[in-house]
Amino acid sequence: MNDLFSYNKITVEIIEALKEKIGANNVCADEEKLETYSHDEVPQSAYEKKYTAELLLFPESTAHVSEIMKIAHERKIPVTPRGAGTGLSGGALPAWGGIVMSFEKMNRILELDEENLTITAEPGVVTAEISRTAAQHGLLYAGDPCSGDASFIGGNIAENAGGNKVIKYGATGAQLLALEVVLADGSVTWFGGKRRKDVTGLDFVHLMAGSEGILGIITKAVLKLMPLPRHSVDLLAAFPDARSAIDFVPRIITEGGLIPASIEFLDQKALKLTERYLNTQVPAGDAGAALIIQLENNDAGLIEKEFEEIGKLSQKHGASEVYVADTRTTKDRIWQARKAVPEAVSFFYSRYTKEDLVVPTALVPQLLEMIREKAEADGLEWIAYGHAGDGNMHCTIISPDCEDWHERLHAVQERIYAELIKMGGTLSGEHGIGFKRKGYMKFFLDEAQLELIKRVKLAFDPQNILNPGKLVDWER
Amino acid sequence: MNDLFSYNKITVEIIEALKEKIGANNVCADEEKLETYSHDEVPQSAYEKKYTAELLLFPESTAHVSEIMKIAHERKIPVTPRGAGTGLSGGALPAWGGIVMSFEKMNRILELDEENLTITAEPGVVTAEISRTAAQHGLLYAGDPCSGDASFIGGNIAENAGGNKVIKYGATGAQLLALEVVLADGSVTWFGGKRRKDVTGLDFVHLMAGSEGILGIITKAVLKLMPLPRHSVDLLAAFPDARSAIDFVPRIITEGGLIPASIEFLDQKALKLTERYLNTQVPAGDAGAALIIQLENNDAGLIEKEFEEIGKLSQKHGASEVYVADTRTTKDRIWQARKAVPEAVSFFYSRYTKEDLVVPTALVPQLLEMIREKAEADGLEWIAYGHAGDGNMHCTIISPDCEDWHERLHAVQERIYAELIKMGGTLSGEHGIGFKRKGYMKFFLDEAQLELIKRVKLAFDPQNILNPGKLVDWER
Numbered sequence: 001m002n003d004l005f006s007y008n009k010i011t012v013e014i015i016e017a018l019k020e021k022i023g024a025n026n027v028c029a030d031e032e033k034l035e036t037y038s039h040d041e042v043p044q045s046a047y048e049k050k051y052t053a054e055l056l057l058f059p060e061s062t063a064h065v066s067e068i069m070k071i072a073h074e075r076k077i078p079v080t081p082r083g084a085g086t087g088l089s090g091g092a093l094p095a096w097g098g099i100v101m102s103f104e105k106m107n108r109i110l111e112l113d114e115e116n117l118t119i120t121a122e123p124g125v126v127t128a129e130i131s132r133t134a135a136q137h138g139l140l141y142a143g144d145p146c147s148g149d150a151s152f153i154g155g156n157i158a159e160n161a162g163g164n165k166v167i168k169y170g171a172t173g174a175q176l177l178a179l180e181v182v183l184a185d186g187s188v189t190w191f192g193g194k195r196r197k198d199v200t201g202l203d204f205v206h207l208m209a210g211s212e213g214i215l216g217i218i219t220k221a222v223l224k225l226m227p228l229p230r231h232s233v234d235l236l237a238a239f240p241d242a243r244s245a246i247d248f249v250p251r252i253i254t255e256g257g258l259i260p261a262s263i264e265f266l267d268q269k270a271l272k273l274t275e276r277y278l279n280t281q282v283p284a285g286d287a288g289a290a291l292i293i294q295l296e297n298n299d300a301g302l303i304e305k306e307f308e309e310i311g312k313l314s315q316k317h318g319a320s321e322v323y324v325a326d327t328r329t330t331k332d333r334i335w336q337a338r339k340a341v342p343e344a345v346s347f348f349y350s351r352y353t354k355e356d357l358v359v360p361t362a363l364v365p366q367l368l369e370m371i372r373e374k375a376e377a378d379g380l381e382w383i384a385y386g387h388a389g390d391g392n393m394h395c396t397i398i399s400p401d402c403e404d405w406h407e408r409l410h411a412v413q414e415r416i417y418a419e420l421i422k423m424g425g426t427l428s429g430e431h432g433i434g435f436k437r438k439g440y441m442k443f444f445l446d447e448a449q450l451e452l453i454k455r456v457k458l459a460f461d462p463q464n465i466l467n468p469g470k471l472v473d474w475e476r
Numbered sequence: 477m478n479d480l481f482s483y484n485k486i487t488v489e490i491i492e493a494l495k496e497k498i499g500a501n502n503v504c505a506d507e508e509k510l511e512t513y514s515h516d517e518v519p520q521s522a523y524e525k526k527y528t529a530e531l532l533l534f535p536e537s538t539a540h541v542s543e544i545m546k547i548a549h550e551r552k553i554p555v556t557p558r559g560a561g562t563g564l565s566g567g568a569l570p571a572w573g574g575i576v577m578s579f580e581k582m583n584r585i586l587e588l589d590e591e592n593l594t595i596t597a598e599p600g601v602v603t604a605e606i607s608r609t610a611a612q613h614g615l616l617y618a619g620d621p622c623s624g625d626a627s628f629i630g631g632n633i634a635e636n637a638g639g640n641k642v643i644k645y646g647a648t649g650a651q652l653l654a655l656e657v658v659l660a661d662g663s664v665t666w667f668g669g670k671r672r673k674d675v676t677g678l679d680f681v682h683l684m685a686g687s688e689g690i691l692g693i694i695t696k697a698v699l700k701l702m703p704l705p706r707h708s709v710d711l712l713a714a715f716p717d718a719r720s721a722i723d724f725v726p727r728i729i730t731e732g733g734l735i736p737a738s739i740e741f742l743d744q745k746a747l748k749l750t751e752r753y754l755n756t757q758v759p760a761g762d763a764g765a766a767l768i769i770q771l772e773n774n775d776a777g778l779i780e781k782e783f784e785e786i787g788k789l790s791q792k793h794g795a796s797e798v799y800v801a802d803t804r805t806t807k808d809r810i811w812q813a814r815k816a817v818p819e820a821v822s823f824f825y826s827r828y829t830k831e832d833l834v835v836p837t838a839l840v841p842q843l844l845e846m847i848r849e850k851a852e853a854d855g856l857e858w859i860a861y862g863h864a865g866d867g868n869m870h871c872t873i874i875s876p877d878c879e880d881w882h883e884r885l886h887a888v889q890e891r892i893y894a895e896l897i898k899m900g901g902t903l904s905g906e907h908g909i910g911f912k913r914k915g916y917m918k919f920f921l922d923e924a925q926l927e928l929i930k931r932v933k934l935a936f937d938p939q940n941i942l943n944p945g946k947l948v949d950w951e952r
Contacts, residue, residue, distance in 0.1 A: 010720070114727055115838035138733075162673045163810045171673055174650065194836040196866035197638045197647055197905035200684040200920050202929050206649070206682035210675040227733045250591055257614075257703045258774060298734060360670040362591035380892040388819070390672035429673035444676050448663040452936065453678050459931035471677070 004464040004474075005177045007096055008076050010054045011195055018057065021067035028056040037100050040087035043119030043434050045351055045390070051093050051435075053100035060105045062180060062188055062219040064121045069217065070186035070429030072099060072465055079462040080214045080467050081088065083123065083155025085166035086147040088354065091159060091212045095469035101217070105152050109133055110220065117225045118177060118194055123154025123218050125165055130223065132178030142169035145430070146339060154218050164262040164294070168388035172207030173319045180220035181208065184461035194222055207456075212432055213467035215268075215460040216269030217438030229296035231303045232261070233326045235310060237319040238287035242267045242384065244318035245289035251291065251317055262294040264338050270385040274337045282337040283323050291319075291388065340386045340392070347476050351399035351472065355410050357420055361391040370419050376449045378412050392429035438473045480940040480950075483572055485553050486530045494533065497543035502581070504532040513576050518912050521827055527569050528910075530555070538656060538664055538695040545693065546662035548870045548941055549573060557689045557886035557942050559631025562623040565910030567688045571945035577693070579630050585609055586696065594653060594670050597628020599694050603637075606699065615701040618645035620905070621816060636686030638906030640669035642737040643865035647906065649685030654673060656696035657684065660937035670698055680846065683932075688908055689943035691936040692944045705772035707779045708737070709802045711786060712810045713795040714763035717849040718743045719862065721765035722841045725864045725930035727793055728769065732786055738770040739865030740814050743844075750813045753820035758813040759799050762825050767795075767864065768814055770930035797835070806835065817861045818850070827875035829885050833896055834905030837867040846895050847871045854888045893919050914949045 009092050019027050028034075038052045059065045072079045078098030085092060094100050096193075103124035103272055111120040114137055121130055128149040134141040155161070158180070162171040169175070178192035181204075192198055192205040208215060215391055239245035266274075275285045284290040289316070295306050311322045325331040328463035345352060359367045368384050375382040375397055386393035397412060399405040416425070417440060427437055427444050441450065453472050458464065482594040486859055492951040493540060495503045504510075510623040514528045522947060548555045550601055552619040554574030570576050579600035599607055603624040610617040621632055621639035631637070632878045633655070638647040645651070654668035657680075668674055668681040684691060715721035718741075727740055742750075743765050751761045760766040769786060774778050777794045821828060835843045851858040851873055893903070893916060903913055903920050917926065929948050934940065 020728070025869050047767060053908060059823070113836075113838075114730065115835045117729065118836075133531060159678070160675050162507065162675075166673055170650075171681065174646075183924060183928075188935045189922055189924045189928075191925070193902055194626055194900050195836050195862070195902060195905070197642055197868045197903055199636050199638075199904050200902045201909070201925065202932060203636070203649065203682055203686050204928070205927070206679055210679050215678075225727060230733065253703060257706065259702060277661060299775070299778045299781070302778045305775070330629035358671045358673050360589075360592045361672060362589075368706045387673075392673045412793075424670050426669055426674055426676045428594060428674060428675050432676070434677050441677070448659060449667070449677065449680070452659075452665075452680070456678060456932055459935040460928065 005096065007078050007098060007252045010077060010098065010423060014071065014075055014077070015055065017071055018068065020059065020129060021071070022059055022064040026058040026060060026064070030060070033423065037082060037085070038068055038094055040085045040090060040092045040337060041101045043091045043350065046436055048378055051095050052097065053094040054097050055099050057099055057101050058100060058105045062182065063217050064183045065101070065217055066098065066186045066188050068101060069182050069184060070270040073463060076463055076465060078465050078468050079156070079319045081154070083152035083158070084150050085127070086151040087155060087432065087434065088356070089432035090433035090436040091432050091470060093435045094192050095435050103152060106219070112137060112192070114139070116194055119218060119225055121153050121224045122220060124152050127151050127153050127156055127176055138228050138236055140228045141175065141225055142225060143175045143223070145172070146342070153221055157218055157221055158211065158213050159207055159432045160430070162387065162390070162392060164387065166387065167263060168259050168261045173206050173224045175178060176205050176209060176221065177224055178222035179205055179208055179218050181216040182219055183216050184463065184466050192222070210432070212434060213293060213468050214457050214470055215466065217466070230298045231300050232294060232296040233303055233307045233324060234326070234331050234334050235293040235295070235307055236283050236323040237291045237293065237314040238284035239287035239289045239291070239319050241364060242368055245291050246318040246368060246388060248291065248314055248319070249364060250308060250362050251313060254314055258306060260293050260389065261296045262292065264292040265385060265388035265393070266290045266338060266341065267384040269383045270341050271337065273344045273383065274387050277334065277347055278340055282333065283314065284321065292334055321364070339387070345383065345396050349398050351405055352396050353413060354394060354396045354429040356394060357429045358391065358392040359420070359423050359425035361389070363423050363425070364388055364391055364393060367422060367425065368395060369466050371416060372418050374412055374419070378408065380412060390429070431469045435470055438471060479681070481944060483554050483574060485739045485921065486553060486574065490547065490551055490553070491531065497547070498533065498540040502504065502534040502536060503542070508704055512571055513558060513561070513578060513752065515567060516561045517566045519822070519826065521899060522912055527571050528573065529570040530573050531575050532932060533575055534575050534581045535577060536657065541577070541664045541693055541695050543656045543662050544575065544577060545658050545660060549939060550692045552941060554941050556849055556942050557630070557634070557693050558888050559628035559634070560602070560626050562627040562736060562834070563631060563635065563908065563910065565904070566912040567908050567910035567946060569911045571911050579628060583694070588613060589670070591859055592670055594698050595701055595730055596698045597629050598696060599628060601629050602629050603629050603759060607805035610701050610706055614704050616704045617651065617699060617701055619648045619651045619699070621648070622818070627822055629697060633685055633694055633697055634687065634689050635908045636670070636906070638863065638866070638868060642863065643739060644735050644737045646931065651699045652685060652697065653700055653869070654683050654698035655684055655694050657679055657692040660939065660942050668698070668889055686908070688910060688946050690933050690946055691942065693942070706774045707776050708770060708772040709779055709783045709800060709938060710810050711771070711783055712759050712799040713767045713770040714760035714797040715765045715767070715792040715795050717732055717764035718803065718844055719841060719938070721764045721767050722844060724790060724795070725840060726768065726792040726793065726838050727941050728786060734782060734791055734941065735814045736769050736865065738768065739862060740768040741864035741869070742766045742814060742817065743860040745859045746817050747813065749820045749824065750816045753823055754816055756810065759810055761798065768810055802913055814861070816839055821872050825874050827881055828872050829889060830872045832870060832904045832907040833867040833901055835899050835901035839864070839899050839901070840867055840869060841900065842899060847892060848890055850892050851897070853871065854884065856888060864928065867904070909947045914947060920933060
């Protein structure tokens with residue numbers, strides 16, 4: 001197994017060859033830049049050492065990517081593709097050095113096809129730009145990661161990014177129709193097509209979603225669009241405590257008989273922390289917990305009926321107050337609180353573990369209860385917020401102020417994971433495994449499946465040069 | 477490559493070992509039965525020779541499947557899993573003899589989870605039973621293959637069956653949350669879980685969808701459910717000719733601003749043929765072509781508004797008449813015509829090629845025009861019907877009555893495929909490649925991708941015992 005991870009260093013000669021193929025202005029060995037491009041949003045404190053790329057490349061086209069891969073393949077150089085660096089699992093970390101390939105110059109929307117309801121983009125397009133462009137044509141791009149204002153669509157696909165609207169529309173993978181991919185040896189192929197059904201071959205389009213750059217490099221993506229819902233309303237329901245808020249979530253669907261676009265949850269600590277961070281009063285800032293429920297449809301009359309029904313239902317189930325937002329300004333105010341939580345956490349704390357746990361939706365109350373128990377047993381502070389509608393909670397456990405904080409966090413994580421598995425939950429819903437979580441994979445997937453992941457990885461990339469050291473732990 | 481296809485024959489000793497593991501009543505070597513279980517709905521005339529299994533097995537549990545695979549793996553015996561035999565690409569054909577494993581005894585719905593909106597079933601459950609069970613609880617299973625009254629859910633998954641509602645809900649793959657799978661060596665694993673988001677590992681759940689039994693054997697499936705739409709209406713719009721009907725399809729979405737649950741198309745020949753077959757007048761039986769448009773939502777007032785809007789829109793775009801069906805009886809009458817087309821074709825003709833072509837939705841008019849041209853140039857009769865809403869048309873070309881009919885059909889197919897590729901279309905939208913279409917794969921996928929399919933197949937099944945000889949053509 002070990003020679004799978006023996007790579008060659010980048011030589012002056014290789015740098016010259018790369019400059020010739022993709023232009024000297026797209027090749028960078030500046031130390032400061034290398035450092036900047038050698039991490040994502042996982043704090044350095046999560047790792048014991050620092051990982052730095054040897055060379056930074058900025059391809060401008062599929063042909064550039066192909067040329068780079070041909071050289072990397074021939075010389076056995078690791079290549080780590082990188083989007084906007086907003087990742088939360090160290091997926092873009094150059095764990096074995098080599099090349100970091102940044103997609104910031106491949107940032108064009110290539111086509112919006114109103115007849116076929118598709119949008120085709122290069123991997124470096126910011127996700128929000130895709131949504132905006134679609135909306136200008138009365139269309140919806142349904143992928144909606146919280147990082148959408150900054151993250152690149154290529155990174156969204158590589159991580160199968162989730163976000164706020166998964167409950168109704170599915171994660172990024174569900175929006176994919178086709179991908180142009182450069183394979184490990186530099187050959188270029190298309191998976192899928194501008195087709196709503198396709199069983200011609202294995203479904204490599206969806207295998208690529210969430211594959212974290214270990215199988216191939218995405219150079220173009222064809223994404224589904226749909227008619228933009230004509231009306232949307234956001235409700236913020238304040239509850240006396242986390243339990244009553246969370247217990248209400250499955251009732252929205254089962255008693256309300258509809259699937260909202262989003263159901264987001266914030267506990268009291270998340271509300272308070274955000275209020276402090278934003279230095280302004282947030283709606284339901286005094287509540288024990290809050291839910292944000294987003295409804296979308298095409299009929300003004302119906303949406304009014306729906307939000308009144310959900311409003312009444314929430315009060316029947318213990319909500320103390322319900323705010324309704326149907327203008328840009330009031331909506332922004334409601335979502336501001338939710339979207340600021342991660343920033344608030346990293347502003348006030350430097351050592352914490354931001355979890356991405358997911359359980360069967362109806363078990364979110366038990367999940368929160370379990371986290372509370374485990375954290376309290378260890379005397380640790382914690383904050384709970386996230387995508388309650390799809391069972392994906394970003395519980396964040398704050399590190400104690402002590403020397404062995406790393407070990408103590410790690411120990412509580414392992415205790416939480418053991419319980420999580422019993423609940424049918426798993427390690428990551430949307431942030432990915434990457435470098436940060438790969439050590440825990442053995443708790444969640446059996447030996448047969450870990451072995452399959454490795455074999456499929458090597459089927460795509462026999463030399464193990466594409467983002468090596470991610471997703472599974474095989475450097476033993 | 478060749479020794480990948482050298483298998484051992486089934487001996488008396490192997491039969492005894494199997495009887496001991498799964499019970500003598502589940503092991504069958506009766507010749508007549510072997511013949512019955514050695515084909516699907518592709519007519520024998522499509523192949524030059526007959527393929528017959530050596531042994532037929534009826535596992536009753538995952539443990540049985542695992543025991544069978546352990547023996548098959550040890551002895552190098554090919555194993556072809558089989559659902560209800562309703563397949564349309566020879567996926568269940570035992571192309572290399574060996575074992576046919578029928579799932580008719582693994583036919584239990586194991587759980588309907590109203591809290592988490594899931595249903596868990598064994599592979600031998602008839603799809604319509606899943607829909608019915610869900611509906612009894614006010615829930616919708618959104619997979620809806622035309623064969624649903626007979627086909628098994630395991631087969632639906634293995635083929636990624638499409639059907640009538642893909643435009644709104646996606647194909648069978650989009651309904652999957654988790655699969656229990658027996659791997660080639662008999663080990664049992666779970667891909668996915670009862671979770672709405674999951675990036676813990678590679679997405680093997682969706683890789684299994686449409687993998688035609690070559691990667692692993694599905695023994696349990698956890699499927700998504702959603703609230704059953706409270707109201708649905710079917711419209712049948714009669715048009716003077718195919719062109720005006722088909723041109724209207726993209727307008728439903730772009731001008732109507734909504735995505736119907738189905739948009740189905742029948743040309744004049746399909747209408748006439750069905751009328752003759754059913755020996756009754758069908759709605760719009762005299763029309764030049766017809767569209768069936770199904771609308772679903774939760775509000776009686778809104779659905780009325782929607783069908784009136786779509787009705788008016790269709791008349792604006794050339795529909796001569798619009799029938800509205802909102803009762804069980806009137807709906808059945810509308811759908812009867814559509815659902816009877818395949819039966820009518822196989823009743824009146826014995827030699828034909830039923831295509832499963834798919835193009836970008838807006839190109840369906842060009843597709844039909846191209847088929848007409850190619851068929852007429854060769855003096856061949858043809859019928860067009862299918863899922864216009866998602867670009868998947870089951871054009872059926874009737875064989876001429878001559879000795880070299882096989883060659884003539886083949887020649888026109890190749891001419892059609894060459895044009896199809898230029899349109900961004902592909903070979904199969906939902907029926908699969910299986911045995912019937914694998915010879916054409918080289919026209920649609922490049923060498924790099926065909927090679928990847930083979931490598932991934934061998935990553936899952938190094939001995940090539942799982943449904944060998946399907947999906948790609950490598951017996952060279």
